[in-house]
Amino acid sequence: MTTMKAVRIHQYGGPEVLRYEDAPRPQAGPGEVLIRVHAAGVNPVDWKVRAGFLKGRLDYKMPFIPGWDLSGVVDRLGPGASRFKLSDEVYSRPDISRDGAYAEYIAVKESEVALKPKSIDHIHAAAVPLAALTAWQALFDAARLSAGQTVLIHGAAGGVGSFAVQLAKTKGARVIGTASKKNHEFLRSLGADETIDYQTTKFEDVVHNVDAVLDTITGDTAERSYQVIKKGGVYVSILTPPSQEKAAAHGIRAAHTFVQANPEQLGEIAKLIDSGKLKVIIERVFPLAEARAAQELNAQGHTHGKIVLRVL
Numbered sequence: 001m002t003t004m005k006a007v008r009i010h011q012y013g014g015p016e017v018l019r020y021e022d023a024p025r026p027q028a029g030p031g032e033v034l035i036r037v038h039a040a041g042v043n044p045v046d047w048k049v050r051a052g053f054l055k056g057r058l059d060y061k062m063p064f065i066p067g068w069d070l071s072g073v074v075d076r077l078g079p080g081a082s083r084f085k086l087s088d089e090v091y092s093r094p095d096i097s098r099d100g101a102y103a104e105y106i107a108v109k110e111s112e113v114a115l116k117p118k119s120i121d122h123i124h125a126a127a128v129p130l131a132a133l134t135a136w137q138a139l140f141d142a143a144r145l146s147a148g149q150t151v152l153i154h155g156a157a158g159g160v161g162s163f164a165v166q167l168a169k170t171k172g173a174r175v176i177g178t179a180s181k182k183n184h185e186f187l188r189s190l191g192a193d194e195t196i197d198y199q200t201t202k203f204e205d206v207v208h209n210v211d212a213v214l215d216t217i218t219g220d221t222a223e224r225s226y227q228v229i230k231k232g233g234v235y236v237s238i239l240t241p242p243s244q245e246k247a248a249a250h251g252i253r254a255a256h257t258f259v260q261a262n263p264e265q266l267g268e269i270a271k272l273i274d275s276g277k278l279k280v281i282i283e284r285v286f287p288l289a290e291a292r293a294a295q296e297l298n299a300q301g302h303t304h305g306k307i308v309l310r311v312l
């Protein structure tokens with residue numbers, strides 16, 4: 001078999017450029033594994049890339065396959081690949097500059113792969129790597145969050161936010177989350193100590209002196225966040241790099257993170273899931289052929305947890 005089913009784009013554009021079609025089946029290169037994809041997570045970066053918003057930073061050779069979140073089974077080992085064996089169940093946030101996971105097969109560097117959590121199926125596992133790694137790296141590597149601290153999480157009901165709330169709680173932090181009212185019960189179920197309805201309340205009117213802010217929204221939300229952080233605290237954006245001048249003027253640290261593949265962290269995340277400390281919340285599952293509808297739903301900006309494509 002030299003072909004596979006995949007969703008590809010042949011030019012940047014709206015959701016209509018996503019095509020479910022036959023594509024060449026990739027081969028595992030040196031140090032890579034070929035993974036039979038069972039499910040692929042859907043993230044905002046998928047439709048941002050499709051629309052050409054990241055042109056200049058990430059340039060793809062057309063046609064290309066989007067989607068950089070997956071769970072599946074090791075199908076072939078490339079030359080020199082030794083970390084996994086055939087039939088291992090794995091999950092990964094593969095290299096975003098290469099063909100993604102909206103496909104039956106993907107070749108991934110084995111340094112980007114980890115064994116998937118045993119207690120959840122592929123659909124749930126595919127929802128984890130990109131968003132959970134982002135939350136982990138923002139909270140623990142950039143903010144260096146520790147027990148007893150308070151963190152304000154903007155966009156707490158979304159993909160990154162829903163993992164961030166739970167991860168912050170595993171560290172023993174106090175969590176304040178922003179979301180629309182319909183999601184407050186959900187945030188409480190994830191462990192949030194306080195919830196703020198961003199549609200009716202200005203968070204800066206009710207939040208003061210937090211140790212850290214994790215901002216998955218930015219824009220005006222970023223501008224208003226500096227004032228709620230105590231001196232010596234930290235603001236972390238996963239979107240626009242923050243102004244160092246403004247941060248210095250408020251006596252705080254400001255950081256920007258872009259998610260990096262990290263199999264050790266994926267291993268820790270799998271342990272938290274298997275021990276019941278981290279839940280994976282799926283809003284909706286679409287078949288691979290309906291990737292367009294999945295991206296359209298995600299692009300509305302109100303995803304509750306995660307959206308996943310079923311590939312097998």
Ligand SMILES: NC(=O)c1ccc[n+]([C@@H]2O[C@H](COP(=O)([O-])OP(=O)(O)OC[C@H]3O[C@@H](n4cnc5c(N)ncnc54)[C@H](OP(=O)(O)O)[C@@H]3O)[C@@H](O)[C@H]2O)c1
Nearest residue numbers: 044134155157158159160179180198238257258259302303
């Ligand atoms: N730097 C990186 O490495 C990295 C990694 C992952 C994601 N990102 C970026 O981070 C952003 C979030 O990603 P995601 O996957 O979490 O997105 P998502 O799942 O689409 O998140 C949507 C969430 O945002 C909430 N929301 C919308 N407007 C809000 C506001 N003004 N205040 C508070 N919450 C608001 C919505 O809650 P309601 O429904 O209650 O409104 C919804 O739950 C995206 O732009 C994505 O591209 C960056």
